[in-house]
Amino acid sequence: MFPKLEPLDEPLDIPPEKEPQFHHHLQSPNLGPNGNNNGKQIVNYIVIDDDDDDDVDDNNNNIVKPDALAIVPVPEQTQQELYYDNYNNNELSNIESSFRRKKPQRSAELVRVSNLELEEEMYFRQVVRKTRMLYDALWIYIMLGDDKHRSIFNVNNPNSNLRMTRTRGDLKAAALMKDNDLWLNRDKRIVGPIPGVNVGDVFFFRMELCVLGIHGQVQAGIDYLSSSQSSNGEPIATSVIVSGGYEDDEDKGDVIVYTGHGGQDKHSKQAVHQRLEGGNLGMERSMHYGIEIRVIRGFKYKGSASDKVYVYDGIYKIEEYWFDIGKSGFGVYKYKLVRMEDQPEMGSAILRFAERIRDNPLEARPVGYASLDISLTKENVPVLLYNDIDDNNEPLNYDYLVKTVFPPFVYHNAGNSGGCNCVDRCTSDCLCAKKNGGEVAYDSNGLLLAGKPLIYECGPFCSCSSRCGNRVSQYGVRNSFEVFRSLETGWGVRSLDLIQAGSFLCEYTGVVLTKDQAHVFTMNGEDSLVYPSRFGDRWAEWGDFSQVFRDYVRPSYPIVPQLEFAVDVSRMRNVACYMSHSSCPNVFVQLVMFDHSNIAFPHLMLFAMEDIPPLRELSLDYGASGEWTETPAICN
Template structure:
């Protein structure tokens, strides 16, 4: 059961300092779905009255899932826009008609240049515009406005979600982030192709392009509500590589400013309210001790981030002071330098803090600054920034940081490029040490006798888009130059021993083995599990799921003996989710080539296995299975390669969707 906690009108909210007993918020149980109560204040655009809300609202009612394109507040894509002319004599009407006709031509022609003057859009495809409307901005004959209306001023709080609701919102955020990362990687790859042929010379940022595409299609989350407190679907410790991604999921709505707040001009009582802040070391007077934070307000800095003027109690600074007065918590995101990130920096959500004090002080540069003391709310999960620092120390000297718990410093016995740790500080179980480590899947000999293994590319410096291997993959490679998966496919053909391209070829990704430091660890919740000591970026290769391949007859015999078997045909098609641009491009077609027949083999991992076999099952996984061929072309026996579906922070458990799990535990027997 969920419960609704309405965000009270600030005009009616007692001062915590004078009436602490009446400042608490009431909790009312919800019957069907966790509800959020709107705060009574004027809306930016016409909305449905409260009485017309559905009886049992779907989750999309609260958070925009992006399933339908957003045209504008109160707009209807089927409406026809007509130009009106003033009433008068026929001659005047003719003059006015000609005037409006010419004006419409120029308006549509220069609408792109006039974006900064207003919300201009062309809904009629036959408007006779001098400059045609780009096809990529049209969805079902509707051109989505380039400039969005302002974010909602409706403050709400979501609380007491049931397990099903938590799973739904988590999956919604995961899919949104996955689409953002796939768009970012794919757009950069397309731009690189155009640059090679000389079509463009100026570089653009993939994170900005992906965010703009999703915003134009109405795929940003939490735009219709301003959520105070925790965002459904976002967990403490979640890691983001770009500021724009914070805006896409609604965690922080400002692309540059460190304080996100509701302006006083849009608040019911005329006072601004802060909802989140980013602490990234941009102000010299900040003091960050984790649970206790001395945060410096914004303003008074030059273009080199040096304090050059006094700060003023306005904007975000005033919003923090007002949030302290009303006892409203704020979300804290920390920006941390990280060597493994594409930008050299990551943003980690560290939970909710309350502002306990504020004052005006003289900063280190001699200018007046506003300071705020924030204390982290108790009972929350461990800070993601603390886990990042712990993992960094762990990579340098693991035995010093954790002197107790390591059972083996390399479970692979040097069969992998990077050692695989075995860690257990819970009990005396050391079962993984009893199995022979298998770095790659073992296929039967007849698997190599089919599929035309003798053909390969003749590339010398590296594969190009018109080589034999590219054509075998449907005319495009599956990876970009940095080794990230562009789009999931039924099967990927990598270059093998029958190709002449060098080992540095981008189409030789998964056969190179591990790229990150992993450890198999003992968990009270999932039994044995797998986690990485490094940040794994979305779309990156993780490892192969290795075992001994058995035919149907062999699998039947093993099943009779009760041995553990993995059936590749039971893995869900999560590969189709990576690079699914159907919500962005109306003409998107799911990759169906190269096609693969139904798999009719099993993998025995009862005696020989690798680290992937210890990954736990999840219906909302962070790892997908992609079929790959490289040492043979037999479509009946592909390799199972694992890729990250999202940015996986260090020390977070990796999970797969096995498809069919044990009916009692919800997990495969091997995961227990």
């Protein structure tokens, strides 16, 4: 019997109002010393020009308009219904076949994006960010529906030996987005860095790499343009996933010896010699033409939604390749990849360094820590203070405040509205859930399903358990935060943990002042007030399904009046106060009620807008000056 031949497979894992004017070039990859391949062009040279009146430039090159860029999603088409059932036993094969039959193939046109201006970089980052937010929110939404159906099935069939197979939310989220033409980089095959994707970005699911166009293969470790698509009949490799799928791989960080694909049996053991074809030949041709390769590392990581993470670690050049006898005794192709210079630190290295800091901060960083817990054990997890720039330790001068201090009148008649009578964990029939629009705001893992104008949680007047799933923001800080000194923002905050999109972070605490009190405060020259009304509606971006579901309506209930109070952080504050300002934040404010009924004074709870890697700075949109005071919000 001949062994089964398989490719290098990996297991599938459980905007600005006006677009900027682009003037950069999409350049063809370097084809070698003479810039050609014996007269055979393997890529097109594409120019993007500011001139909107002409279709060709002075050299008669085709001009591609900004909305034709690979990174920009295809304009919204007619919405399609989800064409498979959530609990189909053949779910995986159905979804994969739908990918094949529903949409055309990826473009065969290779381009390189270069010379981006800051405005353009911000634009593309925003496009990627919104696409990722939609994918993450869809995954949570799909998995919540799966949990509900599984619960009903088990209740109705308590003695049955049958159990429902868990839904592959990562695949379904990707399929929904593909049905609606929301995958990026489909009309161009980008060589090198993907605009809007930063070195160090972390992904929980491999399908997300496909959605963003970072790596287009659902399972194969080498992504390449096939010979049938290439204009000169030669395959060209563009990215690889390094995850130890082959025993002959060697990963030393900046230098990788990557084993080609093919020749493995169903037990992932090398069974026959590899051949120089397909992706293997694509790697050799990319080395020949000097085409760089994107490297994504995949490895198991505790705390990940899929128990695994994929990290984009930048671009590498293939310096050499050879045929060698592997550990199993069969011939394999090996490729030496060397990381190109002048790139940010590898995200995989940062993840491992963050683990070392969590285990022993002083051993990982012998110099720089001014405090190992500025909360003085008030938080569930220590809040570190790190400064390796100067001797400023200002955060130590403030009293750490875990919960917001409201004026006493806010709590008058606090219990009159009553609480729920649930025995243990609350469901959609809960009184608090009905106040919240008929649903509990979180999934079973405590992830926020969608942002709302206001969220009602169960509180001290409810009879449900203290561990009820509708009390997420009351559990306190659960991530290891570090306040650090920054040359750019003064003080900043970063996490030592990998934070999943939709996760609760902390409350923005301080002493609440009424409008009149704030006026007096500012007249005395104080500038340490934060105005909740200026935070804007960033909550509306989380869980916005308008591009996927045609009947989606932005939440407008519960209704919240204009917030006319300020938060004084001049003497008492918590870690949230040190988060820096950004017009493209990764954290948003969600208004929450639970311990009183005065909706004019809600709690300011902070949630993650996206998956945030360890040691990446957290940021909020503090907004602009308000109408009743010109004092700007504290922005560090």
